[in-house]
Amino acid sequence: MDLGFLAQYVMNGLMLGMMYALVAVGFTLFFGVLDVIKFSHGDVLTVGAFTGLATFIGLRAASIDSNALQLLAMLIASIGAMAILGAVIARAFILPLRYAPALNTLLITLMLGTVLREMVRLFYPDGANPKPFPRLLPADSVSIGNFNLRLDNAIMLTAGVLVIVGLQLLLNRTKLGLAIRAVAQDEETAKTMGVNFNLIVLITFAIGSGLAAFAGVMNGLYYNEINFGIGLYLGVVGFSAAIVGGLGNIYGAILGGFLFAALQTIGAVSLPFASAYKDVFAFGVVIAIMAWRPTGLIPEKLSERV
Amino acid sequence: MTRKPAEDSTKFAPVLAARGLTKRFGGVLAIDHLDLEVAQGEILGLIGPNGSGKTTFFNVVTGIYGADSGSVTFGGADITQASPQAVYHAGISRTFQRSRLSLPLSIFDNIMIGNHKRLNQRLWFNLIRRDAFKREYESSFHEARALVEVFDPPLANRMFEAVVGLPMIDRRRIEICRALISQPKLLLLDEPSAGMTHDETTQLMNDILEVRDRIPGLTIVIVEHEMGVIERSTDRCVVLNFGRKISEGTFTKIAADRQVQEAYLGLQ
Amino acid sequence: MESILPGAVALALATAYLIVLLRVENQNTILALLGVGIAAVLVANWLGWLAPVGRSFGEREDVLGLLAIVAAIVVASYFHEDHFVLLLLCTVLLYTVATLGLNVQFGYAGVLNFAGASFFGIGAYTAAVLNQHTAIPHLIVLLIGGLMAALIGCLLLLPVLRTRGHYAAVVTIAFALLLKTFLEVNDVLGGPQGLQVRSMNVLGWSFNNNIEIGGLRLSFYTSYFATSLLILIGAFVLVRRLERSWIGLNLDALRLDETAAGCFGLNIVRWKVTAFLLGNFLIGIAGTLQGMVVGFVQPNNYTFADSLIFVSILLLGGIGNPWGVAVATVIVVIVPEKLQVIQEYRFLLYAALVMMVLLFRPEGLLPRPVRSYFPGWRP
Numbered sequence: 039m040d041l042g043f044l045a046q047y048v049m050n051g052l053m054l055g056m057m058y059a060l061v062a063v064g065f066t067l068f069f070g071v072l073d074v075i076k077f078s079h080g081d082v083l084t085v086g087a088f089t090g091l092a093t094f095i096g097l098r099a100a101s102i103d104s105n106a107l108q109l110l111a112m113l114i115a116s117i118g119a120m121a122i123l124g125a126v127i128a129r130a131f132i133l134p135l136r137y138a139p140a141l142n143t144l145l146i147t148l149m150l151g152t153v154l155r156e157m158v159r160l161f162y163p164d165g166a167n168p169k170p171f172p173r174l175l176p177a178d179s180v181s182i183g184n185f186n187l188r189l190d191n192a193i194m195l196t197a198g199v200l201v202i203v204g205l206q207l208l209l210n211r212t213k214l215g216l217a218i219r220a221v222a223q224d225e226e227t228a229k230t231m232g233v234n235f236n237l238i239v240l241i242t243f244a245i246g247s248g249l250a251a252f253a254g255v256m257n258g259l260y261y262n263e264i265n266f267g268i269g270l271y272l273g274v275v276g277f278s279a280a281i282v283g284g285l286g287n288i289y290g291a292i293l294g295g296f297l298f299a300a301l302q303t304i305g306a307v308s309l310p311f312a313s314a315y316k317d318v319f320a321f322g323v324v325i326a327i328m329a330w331r332p333t334g335l336i337p338e339k340l341s342e343r344v
Numbered sequence: 345m346t347r348k349p350a351e352d353s354t355k356f357a358p359v360l361a362a363r364g365l366t367k368r369f370g371g372v373l374a375i376d377h378l379d380l381e382v383a384q385g386e387i388l389g390l391i392g393p394n395g396s397g398k399t400t401f402f403n404v405v406t407g408i409y410g411a412d413s414g415s416v417t418f419g420g421a422d423i424t425q426a427s428p429q430a431v432y433h434a435g436i437s438r439t440f441q442r443s444r445l446s447l448p449l450s451i452f453d454n455i456m457i458g459n460h461k462r463l464n465q466r467l468w469f470n471l472i473r474r475d476a477f478k479r480e481y482e483s484s485f486h487e488a489r490a491l492v493e494v495f496d497p498p499l500a501n502r503m504f505e506a507v508v509g510l511p512m513i514d515r516r517r518i519e520i521c522r523a524l525i526s527q528p529k530l531l532l533l534d535e536p537s538a539g540m541t542h543d544e545t546t547q548l549m550n551d552i553l554e555v556r557d558r559i560p561g562l563t564i565v566i567v568e569h570e571m572g573v574i575e576r577s578t579d580r581c582v583v584l585n586f587g588r589k590i591s592e593g594t595f596t597k598i599a600a601d602r603q604v605q606e607a608y609l610g611l612q
Numbered sequence: 613m614e615s616i617l618p619g620a621v622a623l624a625l626a627t628a629y630l631i632v633l634l635r636v637e638n639q640n641t642i643l644a645l646l647g648v649g650i651a652a653v654l655v656a657n658w659l660g661w662l663a664p665v666g667r668s669f670g671e672r673e674d675v676l677g678l679l680a681i682v683a684a685i686v687v688a689s690y691f692h693e694d695h696f697v698l699l700l701l702c703t704v705l706l707y708t709v710a711t712l713g714l715n716v717q718f719g720y721a722g723v724l725n726f727a728g729a730s731f732f733g734i735g736a737y738t739a740a741v742l743n744q745h746t747a748i749p750h751l752i753v754l755l756i757g758g759l760m761a762a763l764i765g766c767l768l769l770l771p772v773l774r775t776r777g778h779y780a781a782v783v784t785i786a787f788a789l790l791l792k793t794f795l796e797v798n799d800v801l802g803g804p805q806g807l808q809v810r811s812m813n814v815l816g817w818s819f820n821n822n823i824e825i826g827g828l829r830l831s832f833y834t835s836y837f838a839t840s841l842l843i844l845i846g847a848f849v850l851v852r853r854l855e856r857s858w859i860g861l862n863l864d865a866l867r868l869d870e871t872a873a874g875c876f877g878l879n880i881v882r883w884k885v886t887a888f889l890l891g892n893f894l895i896g897i898a899g900t901l902q903g904m905v906v907g908f909v910q911p912n913n914y915t916f917a918d919s920l921i922f923v924s925i926l927l928l929g930g931i932g933n934p935w936g937v938a939v940a941t942v943i944v945v946i947v948p949e950k951l952q953v954i955q956e957y958r959f960l961l962y963a964a965l966v967m968m969v970l971l972f973r974p975e976g977l978l979p980r981p982v983r984s985y986f987p988g989w990r991p
Contacts, residue, residue: 075778075781077778077781131967131971134971135970135971138974140777140778141722141777142970142974144724144777144778144781145923145927145966145970146966146967146970146971148726148781148920148923149920149924149963149964149966149967149970150963150967152917152920152959152960152963153960153963153964153967156917156957156959156960156963157960160956160957160960270789270916271789274782274785274786274789277782278782278786281779281782314797315793315794315797317789317790317793318790318793318794318797321786321787321789321790321793322790324782324783324786325767325768325771325783325786325787325790328771328774328775328779328782328783328786329770329771329774329783332771332774332775332779406875408871408874408875427874428871428874428875428877429874429877429878429879431875432875432876432877433877437875437876438875440872444869444871444872446864446865446868446869446872447868448864448868448982449861449864449865449868449982449983450982450983453861453864453982453983456858456861457861457865457872457873457876457878458876460862460876460877460878461877463858464858465858465859465862467859467886470853470854470857470858470859471850471853471854471857471859474853477857478985478986481985481986482991485991486991489991503991504982504984505982506982522876526876
């Protein structure tokens with residue numbers, strides 16, 4: 039296989055990996071502060087992508103034609119709205135069930151995901167069908183041999199890296215990050231040290247959901263199409279990535295995201311005749327990895343007391 | 345209790361024996377080369393400050409944790425690597441520090457969970473041969489009821505009530521019935537007094553001793569903080585600190601031991 | 613006799629209500645009827661009339677179970693010429709069977725399965741393939757459909773056994789998505805269009821013909837209704853006996869506290885596998901017959917959203933209570949079919965409804981009572 043093609047696959051894999059990683063980081067953040075899995079996370083991503091699309095359509099109707107402005111507004115609206123949605127979900131459905139069996143949180147967020155997904159399908163105009171997503175980034179490309187480096191992909195990848203670095207700085211260098219880490223370490227101690235527990239939980243859910251919105255817009259810009267099911271898919275893969283990386287571990291989640299993308303890309307390269315089966319393969323990998331290392335490659339801290 | 349103390353347990357064949365038993369959690373030695381023997385028929389108190397490895401010892405013996413090194417034998421057979429299931433089938437049953445009953449289930453159901461090995465678990469028997477099942481069910485019911493009656497007669501009339509509505513003392517009683525119903529050879533009691541008043545604990549211990557006389561050859565190891573309980577009910581005590589055995593003997597002997605006092609008072 | 617009465621009265625009222633509801637076509641009348649139904653249940657609950665009903669079902673299940681069968685036959689006979697209603701009744705019966713299977717896995721053993729519709733679909737596809745290409749008697753096909761669902765379920769055994777809670781959940785969700793995508797892209801199984809399923813034929817009796825007895829004409833769905841009812845009775849008795857045995861106790865024990873159950877000799881793997889396979893077997897049988905009843909299969913009928921419908925039925929009815937499952941299935945299947953305005957919104961509505969149940973009444977409409985091995989037995 040020639041190098042150009044290979045580079046193309048690597049680039050595709052990196053883009054996929056970035057999206058998976060962004061979703062996985064959300065799962066891991068939530069698990070860190072509350073020890074819960076929020077199954078509606080993927081569908082928040084869907085709603086985020088559609089919010090972005092609606093913003094774009096609104097701006098175009100208002101004859102604002104600058105691509106940069108459109109993109110900026112899209113990101114702000116989508117991330118802002120999802121951050122609020124994430125905090126509202128935590129406040130209304132997750133915090134009240136803190137002392138109920140963990141199964142109830144699982145079920146309620148699963149059902150909430152369905153509500154969000156179905157609302158997009160039913161109430162977004164013609165939401166049952168795939169919607170075209172605008173191409174807002176410069177589509178120029180640089181050719182290096184057989185490899186076509188598309189500028190928009192490079193920009194998205196850079197933006198993704200910046201977001202993750204930003205998150206790292208936020209968590210490690212700010213007072214807010216310290217509070218989040220304190221809550222993740224030990225709720226009781228954090229409370230006695232004067233951390234407002236509920237507020238930190240809400241902020242964490244807002245941050246995670248904002249990341250999902252970013253990934254949703256990125257998904258739209260990359261494929262130039264979105265549908266109501268993208269979040270379900272990205273949610274399952276992102277959650278698996280978070281598990282593989284050891285829930286609660288941010289670096290692990292990022293690693294898990296890229297690992298999944300790598301496996302998928304390798305699958306696509308080695309089985310080109312079966313490209314129709316690429317999603318089947320992706321879910322097969324999820325199941326196989328769960329069978330192989332059910333608690334992740336980087337084991338999560340054992341918490342059960344006997 | 346004024347039983348003849350087994351001052352030198354090595355004279356008897358030990359029913360349970362740990363040799364050089366070690367369990368690590370990360371860098372912490374929860375149990376550190378522990379040698380411990382329990383003689384047939386005795387009541388052994390296992391005491392020590394918080395985190396001294398008492399509950400960990402129970403968890404290693406019952407197969408919940410694997411030992412890092414050393415061995416445990418029970419009735420002469422090596423059970424170091426045995427699963428919790430195998431340990432139970434060999435004749436060891438236990439209670440838990442934090443009550444671990446199945447709260448939505450009835451008193452009877454909870455006790456029958458402990459009776460697992462004496463109940464016919466075949467699908468055919470359970471689903472098709474309902475008449476035979478009913479006979480086994482009736483005899484098990486009467487047995488369970490008789491056992492509960494020893495601890496608390498009124499409770500025996502409420503066998504089909506969910507455990508969730510019962511006070512702590514009754515939950516403890518049912519946990520002990522669950523552990524005793526299979527007629528084990530060795531009973532491990534993990535802090536039976538936790539969450540109960542002094543009088544309730546005394547009552548509970550008296551009930552346990554009454555049951556012991558009905559199950560011939562029952563040996564008991566009891567982890568307890570309440571020294572009154574230890575003093576009254578044990579034949580012999582072993583004191584742990586930082587996973588090591590620091591003293592052994594009758595309660596009066598260990599109570600006088602300077603090392604034990606230091607461990608408890610934290611004078612090191 | 614006294615303890616039978618409240619249950620029998622409730623059953624008679626419910627049967628009459630169901631017949632009226634199924635009969636009416638006018639959408640506003642249906643809406644009013646549903647309002648009346650909900651109000652009646654709320655008022656009865658407020659007056660304390662529901663408790664005796666629950667008690668009588670608990671104590672005299674033998675008699676009331678027979679009465680419930682009679683009630684189902686009465687409803688079916690009333691609509692003996694009506695294809696649509698009989699098809700709907702078959703769906704109710706078969707969804708109840710499938711949810712009873714899910715109940716064994718999830719309600720008793722605590723093994724999560726968010727791919728119920730997938731195993732249902734595996735049964736239906738088995739029927740499509742076998743009825744088309746082989747001469748295997750169709751009653752045996754039903755059995756094979758159940759076994760296929762259990763067998764393919766074995767692929768998930770390892771991850772399901774090695775994981776708990778949310779981990780197991782994601783495995784079954786991934787399987788649900790995998791199977792649907794697989795069916796869509798696989799041409800042998802008809803791709804997105806699916807396959808036709810040949811109708812059932814037992815000992816030369818074709819289920820596709822209407823029945824004429826004397827001057828009486830019965831819809832061909834009557835045969836399917838009778839078969840579905842028999843399967844439901846079998847499944848109900850099986851699940852009931854399972855619950856009221858040491859095995860049911862084992863499953864509860866491992867769901868509630870795996871560690872403690874292990875310390876009392878319970879073989880966790882053996883009972884989880886038993887529950888998972890038995891559950892999938894029941895779901896598979898129901899799916900196989902459903903495939904033959906409907907006459908065609910396609911991937912879109914067996915989506916993750918459909919799996920969540922099964923889960924919703926279980927949560928609404930009351931986890932672990934077979935009667936609750938039956939009542940919830942009637943509601944969940946029939947209401948959107950009659951009230952066409954909500955048909956399109958059913959996934960959304962049920963998901964929202966289940967969220968409310970989880971927040972305000974997590975034990976469901978008919979909470980599972982404490983186990984009684986032989987109802988009415990006194991020491």
